[in-house]
Amino acid sequence: METRELRYFVAVAEELHFGRAAQRLGIAQPPLSRAIRQLERRLGVTLLERTSRSVTLTEAGSVLLREGRAALDAVDAADRRTRRAALAATGHPGLVLVTKAGASSELLSKLLDAYAAEPGAVAVDVLLCGPAEQERLLRDGRADVALLHRPFDSTVGFDTEELRTEGQVVALPAGHPLTGRAHLRMADVTALPGLPLPRWPRPDGTYPDGPGPAVRDHVQLLQLIALGRASAVLPESVWAHLGRDVATVPVLDAPTVTTVIAWPPHSRSRALAGLVRAATRL
The missing domain is CATH 3.40.190.10 (Periplasmic binding protein-like II)
Structure with missing residues (x-):
């Protein structure tokens, strides 16, 4: 499958309307319909049930929607990380750290101060977000590292170091x-x-x-x-x-909250490694 086909299919599957999907993609409706039919022929499955009044997903279409979103997110993340690596190689290094607004502020302040004192420290941009957003921003490549809080945030697929556990x-x-x-x-x-x-x-x-x-x-x-x-x-x-x-x-029986520093397992950034070392020493 091509990423173009996946983007076309995800748009139709989310809109459940070929006209709206075509408008969202900025293309005409006939080539969009042809692309979806070609994708179905290549896979040998029916992805969408079409009538004159509605478009619905088949079971196979639901699977491709879920997997297609993940694949497109991975492609977009690779794009962002590649561009950031190129900037670092040309003398503009930096890290983007994402954390939930209002959470772990004291820990974050200490971490930034400790890292700034490290030899070779680079600039750290702090991205504050709403609840449940920092995990997504780390997965899609808009951040290099995140402060996450178990059990509220998922750390599946990330490398992590535990920093603090509290009631x-x-x-x-x-x-x-x-x-x-x-x-x-x-x-x-x-x-x-x-x-x-x-x-x-x-x-x-x-x-x-x-x-x-x-x-x-x-x-x-x-x-x-x-x-x-x-x-x-x-x-x-x-x-x-x-x-x-x-x-x-x-609250005696409330679950404990563990703050972790998390990053993509494939990262080879020396600056990120330095930030993690500073965090684990706090």
Whole structure:
């Protein structure tokens, strides 16, 4: 298969409409239809069921959509990493580190200071993102290295070093009756009246169903907590970002959170190796 064919198929499979897919690709509809038919003939399978009113994916088409997305992501990542390697070879070295906004800020600050003191250190651009985005940015080549947090982020396919493991606390409005408790359990947290847990976006940008507010980042979340509209279970290190309007109580049975530094296993960057060494020494 050619990458062009894969891009054509993914566009049709996502739009489920040849006209919209052609418009998205910037081509006419007839050559798009011919390309899909040619791909089906070469594979010997039916990828799309077509009627005069609708287009639906077959089981084989669903598999190719999933695999095709991954293949195209890998091609795009190879493109970005190759271009960045060329820049480094011509005297413009640098690293892009991605991390979730509002998470591990103290650790990140120490890491950047420690690495800057290393011989041969290069410039590090820090890319702050929303929840669940740093893993995708690392996989698609827009970042060289990431701070990820298990169990919330997947580290499958990456090389990693563990940096810190911590417990979790529940963040509550200051003055809430439970802020005087020495500790709580998850059952106590989920039963809090009027303080539902937030709903974070999925990788596709949609939100799960539930009574809690839909939030985009920690700044928005902490403001909602201070206003008495939500509560949240967060890593202990969140205290560094709290104002006087939010208090925390340890949650004994919440899963621990492990912060890791992660990078693609095929990387041969000396600058990245130096950053990882600095991280593991902290």
